Amino acid sequence: MNGDADKLLAYNGGAVVAMAGKQCVALASDMRFGRDQFQTVSSQFPKLYCLGPRLYLGLTGLISDIQTVSETMQYHVNLYELNERRQVKPHVFTSMLSNHLYAKRFGPFYVESIVAGLQPKTYEPYLASLDILGGTTVSKNFSVTGTCKAQLYGMCEPLWKTDLDSMNLFEVLSQALLNAVDRDALSGWGATVCIIEPDRVTLRTLKARMD
Amino acid sequence: MECLIGIRGKDFVLMAGDSVAGRSVVAMKKDHDKMYQLSNRLLMAACGEGGDTVQFAEYIAKNIQLYRMRNGYDLSTKAAASFTRRNLADYLRSSTPYFVNLLIGGYDDSDGADLYYMDYLGSMVKLPFGVHGYGSFFVLSVMDRYYKEDMTRDEALVLLQRCIDEIHERFIINLNSFKVKIVDKEGIHVMKDLRPTTKPPEETPGTQSMDIV
Numbered sequence: 001m002n003g004d005a006d007k008l009l010a011y012n013g014g015a016v017v018a019m020a021g022k023q024c025v026a027l028a029s030d031m032r033f034g035r036d037q038f039q040t041v042s043s044q045f046p047k048l049y050c051l052g053p054r055l056y057l058g059l060t061g062l063i064s065d066i067q068t069v070s071e072t073m074q075y076h077v078n079l080y081e082l083n084e085r086r087q088v089k090p091h092v093f094t095s096m097l098s099n100h101l102y103a104k105r106f107g108p109f110y111v112e113s114i115v116a117g118l119q120p121k122t123y124e125p126y127l128a129s130l131d132i133l134g135g136t137t138v139s140k141n142f143s144v145t146g147t148c149k150a151q152l153y154g155m156c157e158p159l160w161k162t163d164l165d166s167m168n169l170f171e172v173l174s175q176a177l178l179n180a181v182d183r184d185a186l187s188g189w190g191a192t193v194c195i196i197e198p199d200r201v202t203l204r205t206l207k208a209r210m211d
Numbered sequence: 212m213e214c215l216i217g218i219r220g221k222d223f224v225l226m227a228g229d230s231v232a233g234r235s236v237v238a239m240k241k242d243h244d245k246m247y248q249l250s251n252r253l254l255m256a257a258c259g260e261g262g263d264t265v266q267f268a269e270y271i272a273k274n275i276q277l278y279r280m281r282n283g284y285d286l287s288t289k290a291a292a293s294f295t296r297r298n299l300a301d302y303l304r305s306s307t308p309y310f311v312n313l314l315i316g317g318y319d320d321s322d323g324a325d326l327y328y329m330d331y332l333g334s335m336v337k338l339p340f341g342v343h344g345y346g347s348f349f350v351l352s353v354m355d356r357y358y359k360e361d362m363t364r365d366e367a368l369v370l371l372q373r374c375i376d377e378i379h380e381r382f383i384i385n386l387n388s389f390k391v392k393i394v395d396k397e398g399i400h401v402m403k404d405l406r407p408t409t410k411p412p413e414e415t416p417g418t419q420s421m422d423i424v
Contacts, residue, residue: 012334033336039347041328042336063334068300107304 005132008110009061011036013186014047015146016058017177018116019160020125020139021169024197027056027116028177030146030208031190033063043189043210051077052087054196055117057097060146061132062110069111073097090117090126094136101134108132112145116196123198142176148184155180166195174206182209212384213258214346215245216374217314218354219326219339221361223395224316226326227371227405228256229346229386242404244390249275250285253317254394255295258343259331260310267309271295288317292327292335300333312343316394324395342374349381350374364393372405379407 013034018027033045049057049070057073059066076096080088088096094115101109113130129143130136137143141160144152155176164172174193181188191206212233218225232243246256247268253275257264274294278286286294292315302308313329328341340354357370368391375389391402 011332033334035330039351041341042338044338045336062332063336064296064300064303064330064332067296067335068333071297 005108005110009112009132010147010186011110012061012063013037013147013184014060014063014066015144015148015152015177015181015184015187016047016060016114017142017144017146017152017156017173017180018058018114018127019142019156019164019169019173019176020127021164021166023118023123023125024166024169024195025116025118025125025127026166026169026173026193026195027058027114028173028191028193028206029058029060030177030181030187031192032186032188034186037186040189046192048192048194049074050194050201051093052117054120054123054198054201055088055090055093055115056194056196056201057093058114058116058145059111061112065109065111069097069100069109069113072100076100087120089120090115090128091138093117094128094130094138098130098134098136101130101132105133114143114145116143118196118198146184147186148180151180151183152176166197170195170204178206178208212345212386213245214344214350214378214382214386214389215256215258215312215314215342216346216350216371216389217256217316217326217328217338217341218358218362218367218370219316219324220364220367222324223318223364223367223393224254224324224326225364225367225371225391225393226254226256226314226316227375227389227391228258229344230388230390230404231386234261241388242390246390246392247272248399249291249315249317250279251398252285252319252394252396253288253291253315254392254399256314256316256343257311259312263309264311267299267311271298285319287319287321288315288325288327289322289337291315291317292325292329296329296333296335299329299331303331303333314341314343318395345384346374346378346382346386349377353377368402368405372408375405376407 228245
């Protein structure tokens with residue numbers, strides 16, 4: 001039954017990568033919306049969703065499920081913040097998402113997620129990646145997902161260093177994404193990067209190969 | 212074998228769909244309209260599985276009307292498209308999924324003209340131009356070349372005619388008539404059906420017909 005998972009995760013194509021720096025975290029995605037692998041429908045489809053002032057969610061996989069999951073998580077976060085009267089912490093959000101995904105254990109959402117944020121008060125970076133069933137891994141350095149996962153690992157491992165400041169983190173992350181997606185037919189067609197710092201969030205669009 | 216085309220212009224959305232209703236190898240109806248009015252300024256073109264298109268389109272249209280009756284105002288294009296997407300996505304994992312591909316074009320005062328592309332899995336994206344069906348393989352490149360932002364109605368119709376001509380030239384299925392509608396501030400306007408431009412028969416250069424004496 002889950003033999004189809006790989007096929008469905010690659011149906012639309014996409015790539016998301018996140019890295020942790022010194023008191024900052026950065027998240028980047030490609031912009032391709034593909035269909036049935038051979039056709040590109042849009043090159044204006046970023047896969048990053050803002051769920052709080054210092055909390056971003058990046059999703060790859062089947063775009064229909066990306067949209068459903070991000071909408072549902074926005075709903076859960078809104079309800080949490082109304083009830084609790086405070087902002088949701090990144091690790092709490094990750095648990096919520098993991099629970100939501102496991103609830104569909106035998107008919108899952110075909111999404112692989114990355115949660116990137118800063119802890120409240122300390123502003124320490126928080127990075128977590130989740131598979132389609134909500135299995136969570138919290139990382140200290142970087143998280144990758146998408147159809148070019150392997151290529152992304154290959155780029156991130158040598159480029160990442162501890163305690164990169166936001167400017168250098170942006171450069172390292174951008175190069176990691178751009179070069180990885182250029183070796184994958186199903187990802188690319190533009191790139192967008194989001195740098196989350198304690199006092200600001202900067203969204204940038206990268207000049208990328210449009211093929 | 213169906214083809215739906217949508218083009219967003221300056222303050223309007225031009226939508227066209229082929230007018231062949233077929234089953235297997237038979238063209239049962241040649242003047243079939245695949246566009247459904249959801250509200251005064253919202254138009255949905257649907258293609259896909261036979262009964263599903265009509266059933267789903269009518270279901271969405273009635274619900275949009277219900278919202279209007281309950282609240283006194285129309286849903287925005289973005290909201291209507293999101294509602295449609297959520298329904299498609301929810302039904303996908305039910306025992307009665309709808310196999311329909313949609314283009315939703317609408318006009319509202321806050322966002323202007325918008326075109327949304329949706330496939331049967333429930334993935335949605337806002338586009339300047341969108342095409343469904345095998346025709347997309349031929350038409351998207353024509354659009355990439357000739358489309359520009361803020362086109363006038365005449366320019367958009369010229370572009371649409373180019374697309375139809377390309378489909379007629381290279382697509383093996385004969386789609387020789389397209390229903391055309393425009394959605395704008397004033398509402399939905401039905402345009403004249405568009406057919407591929409008839410070209411005079413080509414003369415092969417360098418040969419002449421000879422009378423054999």
